[in-house]
Amino acid sequence: MTATMKTFVMKRIGEVGFMEKPIPADPGPNDAIIKTTTALVCTSDVHTVKGAIGERHDHTLGHEACGIVDRVGSAVTLFKPGDRIVVNAITPCYKCHNCQRGFTSQCTEPLGGWKFANIKDGSFAEYFHVNDADANLTLIPSDVSDEAACYTTDMMSTGFKGAENANIVLGGSAVVFGAGPVGQMTAVGARLLGAAWSSSLTTFPTG
């Protein structure tokens, strides 16, 4: 009998629910199976359920997660079972021409390496599979909680990258529209890059 696990899925556009699925089989040589400890809900999960990337059936949602390495493939050298790790939301191949040139967001795999809850099951599950584990996992320092580390998977890194793309000069000004989690991380990133402090950077919309 195959062991099963609890997952949270998109049953079809507009409908979600819990579902039992088989625990992922052993990973490929470069990959890993993760036992989930922490996961965050992203607006992208909401968009997906509303149909933004088309119909999906019984598709496990989630792409922002931390966990414990459960199993690794034979070619994985940097991680071992038991390691406490955080997993990239986007998991490029790191082998293609674009990845090798440093443009991992332009990975030539479908949709630039966005796999979780898109072309494969995501991380709203007791276990999930990660491709190219040596490149897509990061050890969590002992003084950082899973709950904090989980924000680096998408909300913090997306906000920081947005600030980087704005080419902010020392003492310059930045305006962030939308003070959700990513917007707030963009404001923090702008501050770290040298934007002058303004109370408006932390003002929440009141309307």
Ligand SMILES: [Zn+2]
């Ligand atoms: Zn996300």
Ligand SMILES: [Zn+2]
């Ligand atoms: Zn690639």
